[in-house]
Amino acid sequence: MNGGTYLRCQAKRALRVLPQMLILSLLLLSVGVLLGQMLTQRSQQEESKKKTQVGVVADRSLSFVSQIFDGLENFDASRFALDFLFMEEEEALKELRAKKISAYIVVPDDFVISVYAGNVNPVRYVTLSGASGTTAQLLTEVGGAVSRLFLEAESALVGARSYVVEELPEVDPDAADQALADRYTALTLSRDKLYRVEILGYAASLSTETYYFCGIGTLFLMLWAISCSPLFSRRSRELCRVLSVRGLGSVKQVLCEFLPFLVLMLVGLSCILAASGVFFRLYGAEPPPMDPLRSPRAWPVLLSQVLMLCAMEFFLFEVESAPVEGILLQFLCAVAQGYICGCVYPYSFFPKGVRILGSLLPAGVAVRSFTGIFSGEGGVWLVPTLYALAFLALSALLRQRRISR
Amino acid sequence: MDERNALIDIRKSYGKKEVLKGVTLPLGKGQALALAGPNGSGKSTLLRLLAGVIPSGGGEFRWRGEDLLVNRALARKLVAYVPQGTPLIDELTAWDNLRLWYDRQSLEQSLSEGMLRQLGVGDFLKTTAGKLSGGMRKRLSIGCAMSGQPEILLLDEPTAALDLVCKQALLDAFDLFRRQGGLILIATHDLLELSCCDRVLLLSHGTLSPYDYDGDARRLAQVLEQA
Incomplete structure (x- = not known):
């Protein structure tokens, strides 16, 4: 055989x-x-469920307020880390105590004016005691970023208004304010995909x-x-x-x-x-x-x-x-x-x-x-x-x- | 006893159980020997041992003066073993199954004038083995075993579960083999097979003893019961 x-x-x-x-x-x-x-x-x-929910207490009627927070979310092109939820302060407190949100940010209506006036009514970042670690640090940074964005947006708008008053006397500065704010936030803050998050996954x-x-x-x-x-x-x-x-x-x-x-x-x-x-x-x-x-x-x-x-x-x-x-x-x-x-x-x-x-x-x-x-x-x-x-x-x-x- | 062709003191144990206790049997060309015995008496074990499937626990299987249990190369040429089942590859045709054992030339020769012609295997060469009837499968299995011109045929219940026509056809083929000088050792319960053999040997309690079978099945059954 x-x-x-x-x-x-x-x-x-x-x-x-x-x-x-x-x-x-x-x-x-x-x-x-x-x-x-x-x-x-x-x-x-499962990853999306891990996103941190953050409450926002701010005057949403101001066009650039929504734009700022939309812009913050759009900066995070992968929508990985944060979810901003607009709500009233009472509701935010209730949600925070129920641990449905990790923290909330309060932007006072007179925040920008108080900065110019030198008597700052700051943006508040509220969280639970004992909150620590990366999430807390992240939220602290977000609070700082929101403050800076508001200030820089307002600075840009004040600068533009000054130019209009000085160089364009035929233009009504009050009417121009809104248009400038809209154009600024539309052109700048709404930019998305300015960076990309790369997830390394489960192995290098x-x-x-x-x-x-x-x-x-x-x-x-x-x-x-x-x-x-x-x-x-x-x-x-x-x-x-x-x-x-x-x-x-x-x-x-x-x-x-x-x-x-x-x-x-x-x-x-x-x-x-x-x-x-x-x-x-x-x-x-x-x-x-x-x-x-x-x-x-x-x-x-x-x-x-x-x-x-x-x-x-x-x-x-x-x-x-x-x-x-x-x-x-x-x-x-x-x-x-x-x-x-x-x-x-x-x-x-x-x-x-x-x-x-x-x-x-x-x-x-x-x-x-x-x-x-x-x-x-x-x-x-x-x-x-x-x-x-x-x-x-x-x-x-x-x-x-x-x-x- | 001619010790050139004989089983001499064949032994086999499984653990402490001695299945074969010194089986001795003279052999001769042109003989058909039937091994009868109750179930579990060791008939299949003896055939497997002689075929070389399982190692022996002692003894000799002499043929032409050579111990075939030692000289396996010679044993492969001289001994054909047909087990109880049908050792075929079901997915292949009968032809392909035969080609596993035969080269083309000897296959065609055997189909035209040899044992394969006697077995009638040529009628279903192109059929897949899995689709063959029981009788055809048995004929094909025996045909496969007969490649290489063996001199000794070891058959383990070859016609079990076959109809009378198939049985007779196979027995005729075995008879041809015997008349051509071959030795057949057949383990069987079948009365027809017993009646076609020259001698009947009873395997009981590990030893072999001759039995004079005269066709009386009842007497044989009584003897087997007492064995």
Whole structure:
């Protein structure tokens, strides 16, 4: 018995399973993209809930008052940190005591006049006692910024009025006041996107979307083996015995069965990657930047992760090849590892012990390597390769045990 | 006893349980030997041991003066083993399954004038193995085992669950093999198979003893019950 002949037979089997596997894979991909989209949106919603709510007590009838606070919000182009809510002072106090707002700012109606008169009636920033930390500092700075904005706006308007009075006697200065104020705030304060906030996400230099792309991608690779279950669920144990009798031992059998499975997964993965751009656009998501994948150093890392995950799936099918039980085992292992290793939830959120455990498991190695590729830190190829060899060795041992039973 | 062709003191234990306790049996070319015995008596274990699937706990399997339990390379050429199931790849056609064991030239020769022709495998070469009937699968399995011109055929309940027509077709093929000088060792409960064999041997409590089977199934059943 020639190993090459058996390998050829297994390759033919794999080709027969390929169409079915591709259809199941495309379905899984749709679910994966949806899941990634939902997780990203949830993450952004959670971030938005963290925005600090600040009450504003000011005369909103003055056009530039609204413009100043709108301008402050527009300066924050990501709308990340602050929400300004206009309200009366009584309501602001009530909301503050109920902790629905973190603080409130009171701009007295005569603030600017009092500054010119030298008897300052200051802008007040009111918060609860015990408030400390970054939020309190931020709000202190906001209070200062509001004061400065009011003063500078009024200075600009006073300067413009002086010019009108001195140089344009034919113009009514009172009528010009409002027009000047409107033009000043419209031209200056309403400018937005003067700066941009970049969120580094959950790993250095990695956006949230890219992190979840790596995590969900790893989970997808683990679940994907289910689509290849026909290759494993209809294996004849008697055939394994007869092959061993004819000189094809358990090691050669495992290798001859694993290699077509690996190639099948790689071919399927290529098709999925090619189709994934279409799926991202269908669901309105931006695909992560693929430039890191074009680096020559990325490919050994990528291939070793796929090798490791395929070997793990092959081993699990060797443990349990019955159709229902085998698929259940694959699913449970994928979901358990997916959760612990940070596929659906950033691993930095977990306690130290769980993070250590996650980093040792195959899915954890894969996630860290994939995120390493995208963040530029690089990934590992040796550990996944050793993992793959270990899984294949265990598979061969199990196979030998089955043959001998 | 001609010790050039014989089973000599074959032993096998699983832990403390001794399954085969020194099985000794003279063998000869052109013989069909039936192994009968109650369920769990060790018939399949003996065949697997002789085929080389499981290691032996001692003894020799001599053929042409060579111990086939030691000389595995020779054993692969001379011994064909057909287990109870059907060791086929269901996703491939009968032709592809045969090609796993035969090279193209010998396959075509066997299909035209050899054992495969006798088995009638040529009728369903293009059919996927998974879609074949039980009888066809069995014929195909035996055909696969017969590649390489073996001299010894080890069969574990080969016609179980087959209809009479299929049984007879297979038994005719085995008879041809025997007449061509091959040795058949068949583990069986089937009366038809028993009646086609030259000798019936009872395997009981790990030892082999001859049984004079005269076609009386009831008497045989009583003997097996007492064994």
